Amino acid sequence: MKDRFSFYILGSSGGKAKRRFSMCFYLPNNTLIDAGNIFALEKSELILIKNIVLTHSHFDHICDVPFLVDYTINEREEPIKIYGLPETLEALKKNIFNETIWPAFDKIKLSKSGKSTMEYLEIFPYKEFYLEGYKIFPISSNHTVPTISLVVKRGERGFAYTSDTFKNPIFWDFVKKDNQIKTVFVDISFPSSKEEIANVSLHNTVRTLLEDISNLERKNLRIYAVHLKPTYEKEIIQEIDGLRKEGVRIRPLVGKKRFSL
Ligand SMILES: [Zn+2]
Ligand SMILES: [Zn+2]
Numbered sequence: 001m002k003d004r005f006s007f008y009i010l011g012s013s014g015g016k017a018k019r020r021f022s023m024c025f026y027l028p029n030n031t032l033i034d035a036g037n038i039f040a041l042e043k044s045e046l047i048l049i050k051n052i053v054l055t056h057s058h059f060d061h062i063c064d065v066p067f068l069v070d071y072t073i074n075e076r077e078e079p080i081k082i083y084g085l086p087e088t089l090e091a092l093k094k095n096i097f098n099e100t101i102w103p104a105f106d107k108i109k110l111s112k113s114g115k116s117t118m119e120y121l122e123i124f125p126y127k128e129f130y131l132e133g134y135k136i137f138p139i140s141s142n143h144t145v146p147t148i149s150l151v152v153k154r155g156e157r158g159f160a161y162t163s164d165t166f167k168n169p170i171f172w173d174f175v176k177k178d179n180q181i182k183t184v185f186v187d188i189s190f191p192s193s194k195e196e197i198a199n200v201s202l203h204n205t206v207r208t209l210l211e212d213i214s215n216l217e218r219k220n221l222r223i224y225a226v227h228l229k230p231t232y233e234k235e236i237i238q239e240i241d242g243l244r245k246e247g248v249r250i251r252p253l254v255g256k257k258r259f260s261l
Pocket of ligand 2: 056058143164
C-alpha cells in the first residue's frame with residue numbers, strides 16, 4: 001500500500017527499569033512526541049530533531065529534553081522547538097531550564113547559526129496544528145496536571161495516544177467517530193487491584209479502560225496498552241490476557257516497536 005504512515009515507539013512504559021523506557025514516539029525524520037527515551041536514536045538522527053511535542057510536564061515524559069539540547073548544540077543550526085500547553089512550558093521553564101537544574105537554553109544562541117538553541121511554542125486542546133506533514137489534534141486528558149491526548153495523522157491514516165489519563169469519554173468519542181484512526185495507545189498504568197492508587201494519580205487500570213471502551217463499536221481498530229508501570233507489568237499483562245476469553249483484544253506494549261499504518 002502506498003503512502004503508509006510509519007513511526008516508531010522508542011519507549012512505552014510508565015517509568016524506567018532494565019530494558020524499559022518511558023513514553024517516546026519518533027515521527028521520522030525530525031519530530032518526537034514525549035521525550036522519555038530519545039537516546040534510542042543515533043546521533044545523526046538526533047541532530048535533525050526539530051520538534052518535540054510534550055503531552056504534559058511529568059518527568060517521565062520530559063526527562064530526555066535537557067540531555068538532547070546539550071548533546072546536539074554544536075552541530076545544530078535550527079532551534080529545538082518544544083510544543084506544549086502553556087502550563088507545561090511554564091513548568092519546564094520554572095523547574096528544569098531555570099539556571100539551577102539546567103541552563104535556560106532558550107537564551108543561549110547556536111554557534112552555527114546564531115539562532116536560539118531552544119524555543120517554546122504553545123498549543124491548545126481542540127486546536128489542530130501541522131508539523132512537517134503530520135496533522136496533530138490535541139484533546140484534553142484527565143490527569144493530575146494539565147495534559148493532552150493527541151490524534152496524529154499523516155494523509156488519511158493516523159493513531160491516537162491518550163498520554164496519561166484516567167477515564168476520559170471525550171477522547172473515546174473522537175476515536176469512535178473517526179475511522180482514520182487505526183491504532184490507539186492507551187494508558188494502563190495499574191492492574192485493577194490497584195484502583196486506589198490509580199484514582200489518586202489519575203491513571204487507568206484495566207477496568208477503568210474497559211468502562212471507557214464499552215460502547216466503542218469500532219472495527220479495524222487496534223488498541224495497545226502502554227505506560228504500564230514496570231512494577232505492575234506482569235500483573236497488568238496477565239489481566240489483559242485474561243480478557244481475550246471474553247472477546248476483548250488489547251495488546252500490551254513494552255519496549256520499542258515500529259508501526260506502519
Ligand atoms: Zn507518565
Ligand atoms: Zn503523568
